[in-house]
Amino acid sequence: MTGPLPMDRLEWVEGWGMAVGAAGYVFRPSTLDGVRRVLELAAERGVPVVPRGAGCSYGDAAIVAEGIVLDTSRMRRVLAWDPETGIVDVEPGVPVADLWRYVLGDGWWPPVVTGTMVPTVGGVLAANGHGKNAWRRGPIGEHCLELDLMTADGAVTTVSPKSDPELYYAVPGSFGQLGIVVRARLAMKRVASGLVEVEAVSAPDLEGMLRLLEDGLGRWEYLVGWIDAFPGGRRLGRGLVHLARHLEPGEDPEPAQTLRAERQDLPDTLLGIVPRSVVWRALKPLTNRPGMRTVNAVKYRLGATVGEDARYRQTLAEFSFLLDSVPGWKRIYRPGGMIQHQSFVPTGRAHDVFAAQLEACRRAGLPSFLAVLKRHRPDPFLLSHGVDGYSLALDFPVIAGSRRRLWKLVRRLGELTVEAGGRFYPAKDAALPGELYRASFPGGELDRFLRLKARLDPDGFLRSALADRLFTSG
């Protein structure tokens, strides 16, 4: 078949942060045969294909200019569920929201969830996403028992850690460059309640933040730190830490009720009055440096005074999916959008590197509007971002006049990470220079990955803007 790809498939496809995007021909198959036909079409036309879930990667992971975007979001069936063992088979387009809603009523919860429930299982697997319990549970790939991978030639292979460890440990974190995950078997985690117990503590500086997180290891399932990235000097890295654990059997007087999905839903209004859907509009006028400096300072002050040492119970969904609490909040960053940068640094170097990064942002006049600290551990995946240490995620608005300066800053942040033997999480990235990403794999992991890719996709049809930028570009 020759001739142009159908114009009615052409769409502007962008990263979640809206700062990068490209025109692509979007196909939304609902069946395996449909996915295969899309791959065949790509081969016939000689155009690249990138798989895409819910489009939640911040940058260019699910974008390919002038190529085919294989959107799996219509493949959203739960194929099998065993409430006795907690093992679930899902299609790739099942959103995290559907997954937890499906299993919670039987007393199960996904062992790893992202900060929003919008991403698809296929997308989270492609990125090998992690949650606030990454220090304990690792990334999602560790909870996948097997997956069906459709390679570029249309063949489907079932891969598990036992059947083909080399391939299995290369797929999560490969962003669809080895094949399309068309089924995943995941092991859920038993929970005795639909609630978690949360403790909030403040720290006056970065050292205090890291100490609080380190002290929480072993005692809490979930650890997450929020940093006010605006102040420097003695207050550099001040913030709030939230620690949470699942309730033990007997702690929740009515687990049958709290385990109902309906009871997990966030109320439609804040304080019973303000519709959540309009909150982003109220935040929009504050989305500038002075406004965000104030918002961050007020948040810290409130946390360090009235919120200090607060202990309370929250639903699993409310605690886990904080990013969903203000629907459409990314719109505050229009028109330029936003980017995020997340560095993973070994424990011994974390303080110095993160302090230098926060200082570099301040010096560049580009302080992060939202900064989040998490604890991690190593994992067995080929393109792992897990280190025995910490990650710092920094959100930046993209403004036309400062775009070049921002990209330069990201390079500097990346250099600091690489010098410390750290890693990066491409799902959060849009601006890291490829040579820094490649330098974060000094053990030849990327070469092994590319050899595997050459075997499975010899013509290189499975491509993305991210892969071109990070995996192969000069």
Place this chain on the structure above:
Amino acid sequence: MARRFERALIVGASSGIGEALARRLAADGCRVALVARRTERLEALETALNEGGEERVRGWVHDVRNRGEVPGLFEEICRWLGGLDLVVYAAGISHRVAFAEYDTEKDVEVLEVNLLGAVAWLNPAAARFGRLGRGTIVGIGSIAGDRGRVGAPAYNTSKAGLHTYLEAIRNRIARTGARVVTIKPGFVATAMTEGLPGLFWVVSRERAAEIILKKARRGVVTAYVPARWRLVSWVVRAIPSRIFRHLRV
């Protein structure tokens, strides 16, 4: 908000305003696809603009009268560019005709190059930009299209037609966020104006390119190059026909 152009297609790029635009865009780091009829000139420009670096400029030999080639070329170019932010239709010819000369062959050629070629290239561009809700189309018209004059009926018609066509596609796609910019140059020092008597306010093609890109980035509806021609055009258009026909302009 001013737009940045990272991927541009210029039709009629081997000389005149098109060439100057290509040079300027390439100097700004833009990836540029050049479409032109004259192979040697195109290759020379391509070589000059790629000198000492990676391939950021590539040429396609094409006669805009071959409209059937356009859909395939357009997709190929978009793929090579890795997207498309800006399309400039700068192809244009003008035959010198005597006062009483009515040469259909010459006139049709002018209409084919200046108007029908534009329709062939800008239709897919408008369809694409309208779908995507972004992108800028620039059509190089002329102040000569503002009035039917005795010296060049077909040229006047081709440019007037182009202006109307650009307005029509603007009205179709502007609401999506795409932009269509009509450029009306006065006298620009190019091969087309070389040796013509009675020229004034002549600007270099480099200066014209600079003004055009500035206007394109801002997404204005119509720009005269340079701006003072707007006043001239207003006066010329205000002259009643019964007087204008006696002026021999």
